[in-house]
Amino acid sequence: MPELPEVETYRRFIDQTCLHLPISEVEVQDPKRQLQLDLDDFRKALVGNQFTSTQRLGKQLFLETQNGPVVHLHFGMTGDVAFYKDESETPRFARAVFHFQNGFKFAFIDSRKFGRLGLTQSVDVFRKQKKLGPDALTITAAALASGLGKKSAAIKTLLLDQRIAPGIGNWLADEVLFQAKLHPERPANSLLAPELETLANAIRDVLETAVAAEAIYRDFPAHYLIHAREWDTAPAAATPDAHLHCPHCQHLIEKKYVGGRATYFCSHCQK
Ligand SMILES: [Zn+2]
Structure with a gap:
């Protein structure tokens, strides 16, 4: 599933390819399912218009x-992007294609069709409507503390709450807690100020590392917990020599369900 690091990678790709090109046509294959407005209105807003900049908030x-109008993309389970010229290069699961006057095309790819496209007035309006917190890639300890408030739920569960730090998915939450040496079941309101500082730093570090590796997980540093996870689907992270021992202390990594989500941690390192 595309998480914040993948979406940030897509954003940078779009920045390098799609800006300042007049749009000549817009196609959406299954607008009833994937487009959050009428296709005619979507076309009217975009044909003759052009993309000028990109922003990302969480995923x-x-x-x-x-x-004026801002196109909003959510990548669902299988979303991806492509930029190409020849029709013959159209990706198999291109669900929306933006044609530019110069002949190039930008495709929103999505085999499983859980992704969504829409229009919004501005990123700020969208953020307020969806009650999204500050983006996880730049989150501060103060913003994290104010998002967590006095909540007593497990810190792992709250990290997955998009109102607190949008963009943190399941494996990212485990990774940041591992790097911050915090037990995933710690009640959020038991975290002390220095622990919140460490956690906010870990969130930014892990995300920056993931973005720098262009979300190719096998390239992540050896001291990352991600190499010790079991993966159900076969992602880039699954290496043949993957072992389930803590990269710091060599104790066995434990697996437990926290808030209904599979959670990996080292009970020796994460108190
Ligand atoms: Zn350990």
Whole structure:
């Protein structure tokens, strides 16, 4: 599933390919399912218009346009992007294609069709409507503390709450807690100020590392917990020599369900 690091990688790709190109046509294969407005209205807003900049908030991607409306993309389970010229290069699961006047095309790819496209007035309006917290890639200890408030739920569960730090998915939450040496079941309101500081630093570090590796998990540093997870689907992270021992202390990594989500941690390192 595309998480914040993948979406940030897509954002940078779009920045390098799709900006300042007049749009000549927009196609959406299954608008009833994937487009959050009428296809005619979507086309009217975009044909003759152009993308001018991009923004990302958690896993939500925004393409700002010259004439105002902002295209909003959510990648669901299998979303991806492509930029190409020849029709013959059209990706198999291109669900929406933006044609540019210069002949190039930008495709929103999504085999399973859980992704969504829409328009919003501005990123700020969207953020308020969806009650999204500050983006996890730049989160501060103060913002994290104010998001967590006095909540007594397990810190792991709250890290997955998009109102607190949008963009943190299941494995990322385990990784940041491992790097911060915090037990996933610690009640959030038991965290002391220095622990919150460590946690906010870990969130930024892990995400920056993931973005720098362009979300290719096998390239992550050896001291990352991600190498010791079991993966159900076969992602890039699954290496043949994957072992389930803590990269710090060599104790066996434990697996437990926290808030209904599979959680990996080292009970020796994470108190
Ligand atoms: Zn350990």
